[in-house]
Amino acid sequence: MTLLVVGGLAACGKSNSSSSSSTKLAADQSVKLSAKSEVTTLDVSKAADSTSLTMLYHTQEGLFRLGKDEKLINALATKTTVSNGGKRYVFDLRKTNHWNDGKPVTAHDFVYSWRRTVNPKTASEYAYLMAGVKNFDQIQNGKLAPSQLGVKALGDYRLEVTLSKPVAYFKLLLAFPTFFPQEESVVTKEGSHYGHSSSATAYDGPFKMTKWQGTSQNWTLVKNPKFWDKRQIHLNKLNFQVVADPATGLSLFQKKSLDATTLDGTQVANLKNNPNLKTYVGGTTYYMQMNQKRVKALKNLKVRQALSLAIDKKQLASHVLRDGSKAPLGFVSQNLTRNPKTKADFARDAYVKQGVAYDLPQAKKLMKAGLKATGTKKLTLTLLSDDLPGTKTVAQYLQAELNKLPNVKITLNSLPYKTRLSRSNAGNFDLVISSWGADFADPINFLSLMSTGNTNNNGGFSDAQYDAAIQKSENQDANRPTARYQDLVTAEKRLMTQQGVVPLYQPATVELWNAKVSGYVWNPAGMSRGYQWMEVHQ
Template sequence: MNKFLKVGILLAVSSVFLVSCGTKNDSRTSNINGGKLANSQILNWTESSTLATADLAKATDTLSFNVLLNTQEGLYRLDKSGVPRNALATKTKISDNGKVYTFNLRKDAEWSNGQKVTAKDFVYSWRRIVNPKTASQDAFYLYQVKNAQEVNSGKKSLDTLGIKAIGNYKLQVTLTKPVSYFKKLLAWPLFFPTNQKAVEKFGSKYGTQAKYTVSDGPFKLTKWTGTNKKWTLVKNNKYWDKKNVHLKKINELVTESTTTSYDLYQGKKVDETLLSGQQVKNNLNNKNFVKRLPTATTRLDLNQNQVAAFKNLNIRRAISLAINRTALTNKVLEDGSVPLKGFVPSGMGNNPKTKEAFSSETYVKKSVSYNLKEAKALLKKGYKETGTKNLKFTIVTADTDSSRQAVEYLQSALDALPNVSVEVSTIPFVQLLAKQKAGNYQATIKTWQSVFADPINFLDVYESNSSYNNSGWENEKYDKLLDEAENVYGNSPMKRWNKLVEAEKLLMEEQGTIPLYQVAKSQLLRSNVKNVVYNPAGVPYDWKSAYIAR
């Protein structure tokens, strides 16, 4: 499972970590000296789904990682340009062969429970993630660390993992090979430390409610019961850099409908709202309008383990060809989302020689085009090949506005196919994640957000042994291409690129998934909210340095 997140996976690649796909990256800065701070430093923010977890070993969704980014601290934090800057690390030494990292840690960092943050907290955290008993879906991201894969598969003991504490304030990490983007990975919450005392105290409850968490970051999580639709991040007075944290509170409120959040914004109850189609049109000239196009995609997955007919390529292709992605984005969503050319979206890297975007070079038109006539012909062929007379299945998705709009369009589009009947099930986001993880669906709409901008961070989703591949599509050649890209040509950029291009084309030729659109996240954000660091290729919002201006 070579999910090395090579050269930039889901959060930002080597030199293009903060590629914003041509959208506006709104970091709104202003002089905070000379009385520029407002008297009230409270930010009111809306979310479209409930919080799933505050345990970095269990997190899989963007919102959970966003809360973790703001309540926890790792070796580095990314600045507004996506460059890793020292946080808990004060000095980093890299061996000549690029495989051994030695970090000196600051001695003034504390957990919110009063304990010192030490190198042992990193060792404990990383071992916990790769421990098979933890069942972390994201454990593969540590596979570039020596013995991580073997530990995660139960072949080696936890103490063989390539991370060790040299005293309290020196940490050493040994990799399996040089990883040019490793510092960027270390700025992602999965690689942050965990307080062992808290985990042992709370047991299985750790990270399930605010009271079962501790923080070493700018804020502390409060008022979250595990299921409620609002919570608050409050300034952590034990944070080592608290003098540069200006916000006292961040109130987060879940509003599945942008109609609700927009009304709250208009009534000055919140400082930010996401926008749906018509709202985008109405606010294009609003000074508070910010258009964002993160490296997040929405796709339709057909579960071959649940519906035997989905094993047939012609049936999968027929379903894809029946979907008019341009109509979906321009006539239904109308929020700035754009049709996908493949599974990997724009903003995920460029050819090392020609500089052509990956998404353009790998475009397989027939896999993402609309052609109802051909769709019907392929479906007829697929029916004959499988002995199927009709196709009935349910698409399950989240109960948010955009998800409802998308699934209702899909239902209508697919009903145009002969003897196809589609039902729709919309459920809370946290429940959806659980169903998807368990493979408990016939068809589902999935959204994937990168950790940093490299094609591998999308492509490795469909490796045969990926913890995220629960739709039943597997291909030995595909696995081999990714293995070669990461383990044979990792230091040969052009050869590696070609393997990734070939893998993406194969995934699309075989219709391993059905790409729909790249998700726009246009919003209204009050102009007096400054210094919100936005990352389009990973965990989106860092509020550490944010403030409310006068």
């Protein structure tokens, strides 16, 4: 996703679930939850915001689902066969799942859905996740018809996918709603209304949505009697309401009108000893991009290193944000993925101290040397950021830190998110605070961003050694897990050694949960919120 959408990202390590106070289930299996924004669409091909994708994840069923610690669980896929050097996948499908109208879910529904998503006329924001599927690029460019996509039904319950090259993380992608099936007859019948109300949508997942008319502030998920695994679904109802303000959320939680609520920094400080407090960190990084195309001095390594060393990231996380956020170990977040052999956290294997350290005296020396080398007497830079309260606070902190450097003056420009993003993408900035949340649990989802020419590489970082490591991981080592992992470690270390970006912090989501509710699964990447296996205890 462009700048992360999966809302509520961010456990101090592994995914975890809220604890329960009893082993006996309550008679009333319903929960009251909040969302930060409205649902915009239930169209699998078009959903791109956190709330909509989370609702699709719980009302639809794909080939796989994410369990604890990003573990892939078979959903509609019962068997997966990989051949042709990792380029051909054949999935045997369950024959027991049905759409809510009673029709069986078949391989044809996947074929239809994927072709619809990659069709340029659909304008799917998440179509790029299918880039590894054969003929994707030619279809997006209008050179081939969507029917030429490398996906085929080998009968009603066998699906074949052909990739253009091996994609090591392909199965992880399949747990994302963009890859879920769609019922063609319903899409056709509803036309432009498809996905814009709960009644104009087909469901094949654990729940169905009700009471949603397209702009509702409240909606409900109810247990789907047609779902193949309905016996494992204990919740009968999930009632949602939009709650954007943490103070309102806490008040509703204390009144027992919500079973969970997200806290802000002040609330976290006041409630840090509450036993029902849950902290989730991982999968997202906030970082500062430096525009090497626009500012001559920023092409100098010493200048970039000085900017990084002047920022105390630990202070930022613990004393400015105060919400459980963590100082980064690098660009790729912690708790995302692990060494295939040692199980060590990737972020620790690839850690470069200089890339995230705080050393103001050294920063001052480097800045003086860097400015001299570039013939710059005074470096005046504008730091671009979103105008949200939290981001503005971070920007003000960075300004104060960076203004301690000799002959450096930082001014601030805070803009609405869409405006800021537009300027970032156009390269219209000196420095900018950006963020990225992983769509799937693999370092490449971060590291590909900084490849030469990547549309998200707004600062114009370009390094041949870095690009070579990325290319090696995606090509000759794609089917060699250990070698590929090392390629990505090499890339991360190179990015930090060359200070291609300045990692700032890993955000946290801190929540209060009703102790009687258990089974909530959180993951750092992709669909972070898992309500499917929740249950209410007495």
